[in-house]
Amino acid sequence: MALSRRHFLKAAAGSGLLLAGGAQPGRAAGSAVPAPEAVGILYDATLCIGCNACMVSCKQYNTMPGGALEQEDGSLPYEHITPAQIYDAPVELSARTLNIIKAYKSGRGTNKDSQADGYSFIKQHCMHCLEPACVSVCPVAALQKAPDSGIVFYEAERCIGCRYCQVACPFGIPKFEWGKTAPRIRKCQLCRHRYAKGGYAACCEFCPTGASLFGPLAALRREAKNRLAATPGSAYDFPVRTVDSGVSQRRPVSRYIDQVYGLAEAGGTQYLLMAGVPFELLGLNPAISEQAYPQLTWDYIRKVPALVAVLIAAGVASHMITRQRAPEKAP
């Protein structure tokens, strides 16, 4: 391979620029700013009646073409498929279940949304972080954050199956299809295929009480703050389906714990949660800080392009040096 010194320097400079160009400057912790058109979901556990309509519609609508659960044969990915029976009773998020309703229960479990002798539902799926760790660790950009909607989505064609995203996600969301020959990562993609056609998340469209509410992130944050500010017991018009649908149900405000989960957690997320029971009891890891997770490793990761450039330069240089010496040894 003939490579002049001139060509080598050009190539080294070019690749360095290319790698450096994709990098972003580091930001302060917890200050992630959502895109102006970012969309999200507000889940209010006090409105949830545990009907599972969100889980059913999630599976149904994400199995359609373009959906996050689309199967090669177009089938519905039930949790349990044997020759004898097919049924769906997920107990945990999986590559076949991207959205799950779980329950907290203590004591007699009779009082909704209270900690003692009470119970509460909780809905788990991708948080759509403002600065997603899964995106930052993906070496091939198979996971990306849409610049406009902020949806964290996945492109199977790019994925090399390294599963770094599984390790990186502090919420344990990305799931891998261990049983398949051509496995994919499966996670909630906020019904991106429906959003592209003017629709919105199926879990919100089919929620009968507005417990799952879709809308622009800014409006959802306002809505959540309004609910926290309202006096418990007073009547409040809870929007249904989307925050600006114009359809609402008047109900008394429950006693919330004074926190909207997702405003600051992991640097802020586009999935916000409200509840009457502390979030750590609902299975949300209390160790998750307000740090945007990619920033933890940014000081190291930002040096990777330079490191790669140096390695390429060093390799090419050593090749050229050894090649120049080779003819001298020849007889």
Added chain:
Amino acid sequence: MTKGHARQGTATIQGISRRDFMKFCTVMAVSMGLPEAMAPRIAAAVTAPKRPPVIWLSAQECTGCVETLLRATHPTLEHLLLDLISLEYSETLCVGAGHQAEEFRARSIAANAGNFILVVDGAIPVKDGGIYCKIAGRPVVDILLETAPQAAAVIAIGSCASWGGVPSAAPNPTGATPVHKILAGSGCVVINIPGCPPNPYNFLSTILYYLTFKRLPDLDDKLRPKFAYGRLIHENCERRPHFDAGRFAEEFGDPGHRQGYCLYKLGCKGPETYNNCPSILYGDVGSGSWPVGTGHPCFGCSEEGVGFTVPLHTPARPLHVTPPAMFPAAIPEEGAGATALAAGVAGLALGAGVVALGLSLGKQAEEEED
């Protein structure tokens, strides 16, 4: 007439066998949540020579409550009127009319003071001195206040009498008031049998309970018998599995509706209405013979603040959404491994014990042989 004659009379009037009669008593016992062994006591009560006198007052009502009673088949109307109770006065069913009927009512009240059961259907208007409902020229509120203190018990049948029902719907122009509020502080015992119309068997079971035990059934805080109104419709609904599985009819006539999915999204008030409709059904015509069974959401007719108050297709606010056992725990329980280990250790100990026992037994046998 002796007791024996009364039983004989039952057979001849009704043309039913003793066997059928005992079957009826058993069915009534079961519908009240009583053991079958109670059937003979019920039989004795309903064949007692002196049938309990009943005075039936009607206020602001549509006669639906009487109609529902007429359509009960166990017992049939004639069995009820001729054998079980002595209906002394009812504007709908009286043979007499006008002054004749009113005179008989006064005589019956005087003769049976302290013993008769007073049944009231319809709300009681109190505005403007109660002039919006008059019987024989007198406001019904006056008649109620005069009659109730002499009754052994007052049964308010139907939603109107129980909590106001249709006549009390806003703006309530006549000041329609439920019976228990009119009689509050008078010391009268009031039982509410709400519903529009109520299930006749809730009423009949209450009457028979009283006849059998000479006391009233357990009542809840809204004065309803617990055997009938102890549970939400949602808890016994035949469509509940669809609710739990997230399958809903989105609109009337859609594929989900045709497949019998849950009607919650169409405004079913089952999750906030206490009644036993899904358990005992209506009209004795077999399964599915109640509103939700026919594909229409429950209207909450028997529940104060729901029926005639909340719009028909507004989604209900479920009370007591007890999480079913099938929900995965938010924080999974740990320690399954330790349990398995403990079981293994226990198994080892058991095995060792058996071996030791076997060895010692063998030794004993050897010693005995020696």
